Amino acid sequence: MLKTPPTLLHNKATAQDAEEIRKLVGAGKVFYGNTISEDYARDELAVDTAFPDILVEPETTEEVAAVIRYANERVIPVIPRGMGTGLCGGAVASRGGIMISTVRMNKILEIDQECLMATVQPGVILMDFQKEVEKLGLFYPPEPGEKSATVGGNVATNAGGMRAVKYGVTRDYVRGLEVVLPDGQVTEIHGKLAKSSSGYSLMHLMIGSEGTLGFITKIVVRLLPLPRKKVSLLVPFPSLAKAIGAVPKVLTSRTSPTAIEFMQTDVIHVWEKAMGKRFPHATAPAYLLLQFDGNSMAELEAVYEKAAEVCLAAGALDVLIADTGDRQASLWEARSTFLEAMKTIGQVELADAVVPPHLIPEFVTYCDSLSEKHGVKVWTYGHAGDGNCHIHILREKGMEEEKWRKTLPAVMDDIFRKAHELGGQVSGEHGIGEAKRKYFLKYGGEVNIELMRRIKSCLDPKGIMNPGKVV
Numbered sequence: 001m002l003k004t005p006p007t008l009l010h011n012k013a014t015a016q017d018a019e020e021i022r023k024l025v026g027a028g029k030v031f032y033g034n035t036i037s038e039d040y041a042r043d044e045l046a047v048d049t050a051f052p053d054i055l056v057e058p059e060t061t062e063e064v065a066a067v068i069r070y071a072n073e074r075v076i077p078v079i080p081r082g083m084g085t086g087l088c089g090g091a092v093a094s095r096g097g098i099m100i101s102t103v104r105m106n107k108i109l110e111i112d113q114e115c116l117m118a119t120v121q122p123g124v125i126l127m128d129f130q131k132e133v134e135k136l137g138l139f140y141p142p143e144p145g146e147k148s149a150t151v152g153g154n155v156a157t158n159a160g161g162m163r164a165v166k167y168g169v170t171r172d173y174v175r176g177l178e179v180v181l182p183d184g185q186v187t188e189i190h191g192k193l194a195k196s197s198s199g200y201s202l203m204h205l206m207i208g209s210e211g212t213l214g215f216i217t218k219i220v221v222r223l224l225p226l227p228r229k230k231v232s233l234l235v236p237f238p239s240l241a242k243a244i245g246a247v248p249k250v251l252t253s254r255t256s257p258t259a260i261e262f263m264q265t266d267v268i269h270v271w272e273k274a275m276g277k278r279f280p281h282a283t284a285p286a287y288l289l290l291q292f293d294g295n296s297m298a299e300l301e302a303v304y305e306k307a308a309e310v311c312l313a314a315g316a317l318d319v320l321i322a323d324t325g326d327r328q329a330s331l332w333e334a335r336s337t338f339l340e341a342m343k344t345i346g347q348v349e350l351a352d353a354v355v356p357p358h359l360i361p362e363f364v365t366y367c368d369s370l371s372e373k374h375g376v377k378v379w380t381y382g383h384a385g386d387g388n389c390h391i392h393i394l395r396e397k398g399m400e401e402e403k404w405r406k407t408l409p410a411v412m413d414d415i416f417r418k419a420h421e422l423g424g425q426v427s428g429e430h431g432i433g434e435a436k437r438k439y440f441l442k443y444g445g446e447v448n449i450e451l452m453r454r455i456k457s458c459l460d461p462k463g464i465m466n467p468g469k470v471v
Contacts, residue, residue, distance in 0.1 A: 008463035013053035013076050013098055021056060021098070024066040029104070031055040040099060043086040044146075045435055050092050052079060052099035059104045061178060061186060061217040068215060068464075069184025071098050077467050078182075080211035082123065082153030085146040087350055088433025090157065090210045094468050100215060102152050108132055109218070116223045117175060117192050122152020122216050139226040141167035144429065145336050152216050158208035160429030162259040162291075162335070165251075165385025167224075169429065171207045178218030179206055182460040191220055205455070210431050211466040213459050227293035230258075231300050232322040232331055235311045236284030240264055240368055240380075243286040244361040246314035247384045250290070251357065255307045260385035261289040262364070267338055267379050274341035279334055280327075284317055288384065289335060291328075338381060339392070347395040349408055351436075353419035354428030357387040366418050367391050374411050388428030391415055416443055432470045440470070 018032035032054050041049040053076075058064045071078045077097025084091055093099050102123030109119040113136060120129060127147035130140050142154060144161040153159070155177070160169040176191035189203040190196055206214055237243035243262055250260060268282045281287070290307060294300045308319040322328045342348045355363045367389065370378040376399075382390035393411050395404045416426055420443040426432065432440045441449060452471045456463075 010077050011075050012096055018054050021067055025058050025063040029057045043084045043091050045087050045089050050094045052093035053096045054098045056098060057101045057104045064215055064217055065180045065184045065186050067100060068180050071464055072183050072462060075462050078464050079466055080215050082150035083148055085149045087430045088435040090431050090433030090469055094434055102150060115192055117220055118223055119220050120151050122150060124151045126151055133223055134226055137226050138223040140223055142170045142173060151219055155207055155216055155219055156210050157431035162261060165260055166256055166258045173221045174207055175222050176220035177203050177206055177216055179214040179216055181214050182465050210470050212456060212470050228295045229297055229300055230293045230328060231304050232328045233290040233304055234281055234320040235288040236281055236317045237286045238317060240286040241365055242315040243288050244364045246311050247360055248358050249310050249314050250307055253306055253310045255303045258291040258293050261335055262384040263287050263381040267381055271334055271338055271341040274344040281320055342392060346397050349393045351391040351415045352428050352430045353415055353424055354388045355419055355422045355424035359422045360384055360387055363422055364389055370411055370414055374407050376407055434469055
């Protein structure tokens, strides 16, 4: 039976605590009270705000360890923070405490071309890191939609992204970690190893733990040779059901797409209006956006032609080929900014449930039907190739607060209940944080949740690391 975790009492961080921490890391790296920017009171979820009592910007592992050791002794919450681009409230100080930002821990420590590995600090911005390795003809595949996120944040949430269908997610590329544990001890887990069968996988326990088990201070990731060529296909369909129904056929065609995204016309029109741009094709009800990569155009032609044939046989209206850098960039830029476009017409709440890939058609069709059932716009797009769907519930301007408060939980309940029925999970890549915690506790499995709570209690008996998140 699922046990209710004991309520752990934490202390509020005071001005005196701020002074003590300044002695540990330096005066210019500690902020207290009104000196803390409002940016640190929220993440991209942005529904509620909660300020930390103290903000610390350490530069070294030793400084992080000193702060966490102090917090553990004083039983003060610690909230790890990257760029705050999360969508679940995972990096928000909902219970006050000491927020430790990685903004100064932003160095690429090494790019080892011989071992095809790199070592970075957690505050390195993903897009900056990718640009640096690509200058050397190398490739770091994980590519979440928000490229201004940090590598550390990606590891903490096991971020996925559009290339996951071919290359996998962040977890698949992490080879080693340096972690500060809740008592201030520092441990190195694995390193430049291609594989290990040495005991429990502590590294994989830390990946995706959202800062609830420790603070990641160094990351070793594996790299790949950079593919030389890319081609994208924009494929219009007469209905969303037809588009989603084509996905399993593409996946079994042995064409190995890098990405398969699906989208609807309503979202495209919102994007066009918000951005003042024209999408290459916007008259069909639904679309698939596919990408392929390889080392030569000759290699890619056979692949994308086969994929095009599969799509047409599955009911596609046409297949548009984007084989230049500019054309492809415009397509993927649009896909990456759909959420920002929707925010221009109202408040958007996001679920990123994941189901087995072959059940995508059933799940997306169901989510699409919720608009009529609940009387609000429910738009679905996302990573069709790996079953990770982004379901957006829109509160249009003018909608009364009372109605929204009743409608949103009802829609979310339906989404996560259906995902659970199909053998899915609450989150595919955004994590649990605080916003999805109640759904995770409901559908995560009683035994699994209890095991996670035991792990949390063992590593963090005082419960100081990002309390109120995940379990």
